[in-house]
Amino acid sequence: MKKKIIFRLAFLTAATFSLHSCRTEDELNHNPQETVNRFQVFTSRNGEPVNYPLGYKILLERYDSIYSTAHTRKALLKNNILEKSVSEEYVEFNIRSQELMMKNGNERWILYPVAKGKEVIGIEVGILKNKETELEFWRIFLQQKDIGRAGYE
Structure with a gap:
């Protein structure tokens, strides 16, 4: 009789502990204040510093592959656009x-040139913001008369 009581008590304790640990894990996973959805390319691995320029490149190339656009040289080469015409910008x-x-x-900026043929026609600004959860690209075009001038009259 004592063995049955001890066995039931041990089983009940194990079941209670198991349910309590599941409850605690659910509370940790569903806390919206601590969950930050960062880009995987902007997270440190094995204590190494984050390579932000590489992350910008990977994400814009991924954007090109998903939406069939041609913002990067890789997308232009893949579609054979660059070889056919040097009038495409990237x-x-x-x-x-x-x-x-x-x-x-809260914001990290990196500037890249926008090329068309063998000329720089603008600047692409990559902006990582909101605790590294949002990435924006803005393009600034240079006017033709400003190219090559050093500010001298």
């Missing part, structure tokens, strides 16, 4: 500015 990721942190600390 973002040149091999040349970039250093990472610029804004004063509020």
Whole structure:
């Protein structure tokens, strides 16, 4: 009789502990204040520093592949557009500015040239903001008369 009581008590304790641990895990997973959906390319792996320029490149190339656009040289080469015509513009990721942190600390900017043929026709600005959960690209075109001028009259 004592063995049955001890066995039932042990089984009941194990079941209670199991249900309590599941409840605690659910509370941890569903806390919206601590959940931040960052891009995987902007997270540190094995303590290494994050390579932000590479992350910008990967995400814009992925955008091109999903939406069949041609913002990057890789997409133009894949579609054989660059070889047929040098009039297509693309973002040149091999040349970039250093990472610029804004004063509020919530935005990280990197500038890339926009090439058309062998000329730079604009600047693409990659902006990572809102705790590295949003990425925007803005394109600034240069006017033809401003290209090649150094500000001298």
